[in-house]
Amino acid sequence: MLRRTALAASALLAAGALLLTACTGGDAESPTTTAAADPDASAVIRLVLEPGNLDIRQTAGAALDQILVDNIYQGLVARTPEQEIVPSLATDWTVSEDGLTYEFTLREGVTFHDGQELTPEDVVWSLTTRRDTPEWRDSARLASVEKIEADGQTITLELSEPDSTLLWNLTGRAGLVLKEDDDVDYQTAANGTGPFILDDWRQGDSITFVRNDEYWGDKAQVAEVVFDYIPDNQAALNAALAGEVDVVTGFDANLKDQIEADGAYELALGQSTDKGTLAFNQKSGPLADQRVRQAIRQAIDHDAFVEAAASGETLYGPIPELDPGYEDLSDVAPYDPEAAKALLAEADAEDLTLTLTIPNFYQTTIAQILVSDLNEVGITLEVDSVDFSTWLNDVYINQDYDLSFVLHTEAHDFENWANPDYYFTYDNPEVQDLYAQSIAATDEAEAADLLAQAARIVSEDAAGDWLFNGASVVAVGTNITGMPSINVNERLDVSQLAKSNG
Numbered sequence: 001m002l003r004r005t006a007l008a009a010s011a012l013l014a015a016g017a018l019l020l021t022a023c024t025g026g027d028a029e030s031p032t033t034t035a036a037a038d039p040d041a042s043a044v045i046r047l048v049l050e051p052g053n054l055d056i057r058q059t060a061g062a063a064l065d066q067i068l069v070d071n072i073y074q075g076l077v078a079r080t081p082e083q084e085i086v087p088s089l090a091t092d093w094t095v096s097e098d099g100l101t102y103e104f105t106l107r108e109g110v111t112f113h114d115g116q117e118l119t120p121e122d123v124v125w126s127l128t129t130r131r132d133t134p135e136w137r138d139s140a141r142l143a144s145v146e147k148i149e150a151d152g153q154t155i156t157l158e159l160s161e162p163d164s165t166l167l168w169n170l171t172g173r174a175g176l177v178l179k180e181d182d183d184v185d186y187q188t189a190a191n192g193t194g195p196f197i198l199d200d201w202r203q204g205d206s207i208t209f210v211r212n213d214e215y216w217g218d219k220a221q222v223a224e225v226v227f228d229y230i231p232d233n234q235a236a237l238n239a240a241l242a243g244e245v246d247v248v249t250g251f252d253a254n255l256k257d258q259i260e261a262d263g264a265y266e267l268a269l270g271q272s273t274d275k276g277t278l279a280f281n282q283k284s285g286p287l288a289d290q291r292v293r294q295a296i297r298q299a300i301d302h303d304a305f306v307e308a309a310a311s312g313e314t315l316y317g318p319i320p321e322l323d324p325g326y327e328d329l330s331d332v333a334p335y336d337p338e339a340a341k342a343l344l345a346e347a348d349a350e351d352l353t354l355t356l357t358i359p360n361f362y363q364t365t366i367a368q369i370l371v372s373d374l375n376e377v378g379i380t381l382e383v384d385s386v387d388f389s390t391w392l393n394d395v396y397i398n399q400d401y402d403l404s405f406v407l408h409t410e411a412h413d414f415e416n417w418a419n420p421d422y423y424f425t426y427d428n429p430e431v432q433d434l435y436a437q438s439i440a441a442t443d444e445a446e447a448a449d450l451l452a453q454a455a456r457i458v459s460e461d462a463a464g465d466w467l468f469n470g471a472s473v474v475a476v477g478t479n480i481t482g483m484p485s486i487n488v489n490e491r492l493d494v495s496q497l498a499k500s501n502g
Contacts, residue, residue: 035479035500042224043480043499045492046236048250050229054201055186056176057136062409062490065173067227070493071209072113073192075175076104076123076155077167081270081486081493083322083411085167089118089177089193090155099162099442104155110216112179113190113197120150125180127157130173141165141174162440164447168412195220195495205229209494221482221498240265240475246499248475249488253311265475269311270485273320273411274470276305276366279395279404280463282425286349287402293462295343296403297333299377300370305468308365315469317459318417322487324444325414325451332459340377353380354402357395360385366405366467396423407470409489414451417458426463430454 051063056073070078076090087093090104110118131142144166147158159166169175177193184191190198195217196209207227211220228245230236233252239245240259248259256267280287280296287293306312313321317329344350354374358367367383374381381403386394395401404423408416418435420427431454438450458464472488482496 037221037481037498037500039221039223041222041499041501042226043222043247043494043497044226044228044245045247045494046230046239046245046249047227047492048229048231050204050207053187054190054198056173056190057130057178057186060137066488066490066492067207067209068190068192069172069176069491070194071196071225071495072190072194072198073176073178074194075170075172075177076106077170077175079168079171079491081484081488081491083487085171089123093167095167097442099164100159102157102159102166104157106150106153106155107216108153110193111214112193113212114179114184115214116179118177118193119180120153120155122180123155123177124148124150126177127175130176136173138169138172138174141169141172162442164439164441164444165412196225199224218495220495225494225497246477246480247483247497249472249492251473251475253309253473256310259475263478265477268472268474268476268483268485270472270474270487271320271322272469272471272487272489273322273409273413274489275315275318275320275408276467276470277406277408278370278465278467279401279406279424280465281399281401281403282427282463283399285402286347286352286354289347289349290462291343291347292349292352294333295340295347295349295377296374296379297462297465298336298343299340299379300373300465300467301335302467303335304369304373305366308369309468309470311473312471313469315466317455317466318414318464319451319455320469323412323414324448325438325455327452327456329456329459332456333462333465337373337377344377344379350378351380352378353382355382355384356403356405357384357386357391357401358405359388359391361388362405362407370403370405399423399425405467409470411487411490414455417463418454424464426458426461428457428461428463431457 049063051061053059056064056068074088076088077085078088079085089107091107093102093104095102106120106123127148130136130139131145133139144159144161144163145157146160149156179191182191195212195215197212199210200208209225211223230239236248237255237259240248259265280293282288302314306314316333319325356367356370371381395404416422416424417426418432434450434454438447441447472485474485474488476483479500481498484493
C-alpha cells in the first residue's frame with residue numbers, strides 16, 4: 001500500500017490492518033433484496049483502521065482515501081472500483097494528440113458543503129496549490145503541469161511533457177478540488193462537494209456522514225452512513241451477529257460459515273490491487289545475489305497463502321490484474337524446492353540464516369508459512385515481529401533488514417520498483433528507463449506494454465516476491481444493496497448504498 005515514493009511511510013498502516021483479505025478474482029456482487037429501500041436509513045459499516053486526523057491535504061494513509069475521496073471530496077475526474085476513469089466535477093474532457101494539453105469542462109451548479117458555489121478559480125487554486133506545495137500529499141504528481149488556467153467553465157492544463165498517468169493521478173488526492181483559502185479545520189472537519197457531509201467523529205470509535213441534500217448529482221440512498229472502527233475480526237463478527245453493523249469490510253473469509261449462518265449476511269469477494277509483498281534487501285550480503293533471491297522465491301508455496309486465507313489469487317510479479325501492465329508471471333518463479341536448493345548451492349549460500357522483519361499487526365500465518373518453506377531448502381528464517389514505528393524506522397527509513405513483509409494496497413504503484421531509493425533497494429536502469437518511457441507514452445496500450453516489459457524484468461531479477469494478490473472480502477447484510485465489493489480497501493464510494501427494513 002505504500003502509496004508512492006513521495007508518500008510518508010505512515011500510509012502503510014492502513015494496508016497492514018487488511019492482511020489476507022484476499023480475493024477469488026471475481027467481481028462479486030453484493031447481496032440484493034426486493035424490499036423497498038428506506039431513504040431515512042442509517043447504514044453502519046465496519047472498517048479496520050481509523051485515521052489519525054482528517055487532513056486529506058497533508059496526512060498520509062489509505063484510511064483517509066478510503067472514506068473521504070468520492071464521498072466527501074471530489075476532483076474533475078473520478079475512478080470506478082474497476083479502475084475506469086469517469087467524469088466527476090468535470091462533465092467531459094479532451095486531450096491533445098501530443099498529450100500536452102488537457103481541457104476539462106467544469107460542471108455548473110455545484111456547491112461546497114458550506115453552501116458556497118464551486119468556481120473555476122477554486123479548481124485552478126486547488127491544482128496549483130497542490131503542485132506547488134510539497135507538504136501536500138501527491139504534489140509531485142502534477143510536476144509536469146506547467147500551466148493551469150480557467151476560461152469560463154473550461155479548465156486547461158498544459159504540460160511540459162506527456163504524462164500517461166496524469167488523468168489517473170487526477171482521480172486521487174492530486175486532483176481533489178477544495179474551496180480557495182478555506183478556513184475549515186482540516187484536522188477534524190471537512191468541506192467538500194461530495195454526496196455526503198461529515199457530521200460527527202467520535203475518535204477511537206466511529207465517523208458519521210449524512211446525506212448532502214444539495215448534492216449536484218444523484219442523492220445518496222441512505223440518510224446516514226456510520227463507519228464503525230473495529231480492528232479485530234472476531235469482534236467484528238460478534239458485532240454483525242448482534243445486528244450492530246450492516247456491512248463488514250476487511251473480513252476473514254475463513255469466518256464465512258459463521259457470519260452467513262442465520263441468513264442475515266452474505267460474503268462478497270472482489271478483486272483488489274492489494275499485493276502481499278516480500279521485500280529483499282539487496283544492498284549487500286547473500287540477498288545481493290539474484291540466485292539467492294530466486295531460490296527463496298522458488299522455495300515458497302504461494303498457493304499456501306491463498307489456502308490459508310480461504311480466498312485469494314497467487315501473484316508472481318509487481319502488477320496485479322486490475323492494473324495496466326499485468327501479465328501472468330508464474331513461469332518466472334514456479335514452486336520448486338529442489339531447484340531452490342540447487343541455486344543456493346550454486347551461489348555457495350547453503351545453511352543461510354536470515355531475519356524477517358514484519359509489523360506485529362499481521363496474522364502469524366504469513367511468517368509461519370515462510371519459516372516452514374525456507375527451512376525445507378536449508379534457510380533458517382528468524383522472525384522479528386515489531387511495532388509499526390519500529391518497522392518504519394528500521395525498514396522503511398533506514399533500510400536495515402534482510403526480508404520484510406507488508407501488504408501494499410495502492411493501485412498503479414509500479415513506480416516504487418523504478419526508484420532505487422525506495423526501501424525495496426532495487427536498482428535497475430533498464431526498468432527505470434522502461435517506466436519513464438511508459439509515463440511519456442501518449443497511447444494507453446503502449447504505456448501498458450512498457451509497464452509489462454518492466455514488470456517481467458523485475459520478476460526475473462527476483463527483486464522481491466509477491467506472496468498473494470489480496471482483495472476485498474466483504475460481509476454484506478442481505479437488506480443492503482449497492483455496496484461496492486471491488487478494491488474497497490483503497491476507496492469506498494457508498495453513494496449508491498441502500499438499506500431496506502425487510
